[in-house]
Amino acid sequence: MKKLLSLILGIIFILLLNTAVFAADIKIESAQRLDSGKVKVVCAVTSTEAVQTVTVISYEAETDLSSLTDITDDILKKIIHIDQFEVEISAQNKIEFEFDPAEWTSSEKTYVVKVGGAGIADPDVMIIKNNGGELEFIFGDADGDNNITASDAAYVLQNALVESAKMPIKNLTENWFKYVDVDGDGYITAADALEILQKSLLESYKMPIEK
Numbered sequence: 001m002k003k004l005l006s007l008i009l010g011i012i013f014i015l016l017l018n019t020a021v022f023a024a025d026i027k028i029e030s031a032q033r034l035d036s037g038k039v040k041v042v043c044a045v046t047s048t049e050a051v052q053t054v055t056v057i058s059y060e061a062e063t064d065l066s067s068l069t070d071i072t073d074d075i076l077k078k079i080i081h082i083d084q085f086e087v088e089i090s091a092q093n094k095i096e097f098e099f100d101p102a103e104w105t106s107s108e109k110t111y112v113v114k115v116g117g118a119g120i121a122d123p124d125v126m127i128i129k130n131n132g133g134e135l136e137f138i139f140g141d142a143d144g145d146n147n148i149t150a151s152d153a154a155y156v157l158q159n160a161l162v163e164s165a166k167m168p169i170k171n172l173t174e175n176w177f178k179y180v181d182v183d184g185d186g187y188i189t190a191a192d193a194l195e196i197l198q199k200s201l202l203e204s205y206k207m208p209i210e211k
């Protein structure tokens, strides 16, 4: 009986493992505003397919809509734009598409762009503000996940030490510098990391750039 149980557990484990291996994964790598007003998005995709069906949803970020598995009427009202299409996956495992954020009418609001699709269990999100045609991000959010956490401080600290260090916000906007130079002195230093760390501990804390 014990043997049978471990055999069943073993099979379940292998099945879970296979799902993990074959499930497609998507990660937004960059978003750039084009002269046409559209936003060009590049994503890294792991998939065995040559073509990926992509679903792009944008909505206001006021409500926590981190899980779209439970789409209530309330959430449906918040969704501004939904698009679904197929894109070819490049040899570098990248996909590229454009979307028009013209529906984002308010410069006061922050919007979420969620990219998922066929076989993708975990859609990736990009959080942006549309201020008079400029895409805006949240001050201090070095990894672009719409939260200020110790991870953002860590990225900024790494960049203070090594200028070429990786930092997700660098790929999301050409104007990334102003979002991480949170003390506004024109340099990325440990002082910026410290400001962001304080903000991560106390939400009401105002970094110099927010004052």
Ligand SMILES: [Ca+2]
Pocket (backbone or CB within 6 Å): 140, 141, 142, 143, 144, 145, 146, 147, 148, 149, 151, 152
């Ligand atoms: Ca963050």
Ligand SMILES: [Ca+2]
Pocket (backbone or CB within 6 Å): 180, 181, 182, 183, 184, 185, 186, 187, 188, 189, 191, 192
């Ligand atoms: Ca600074």
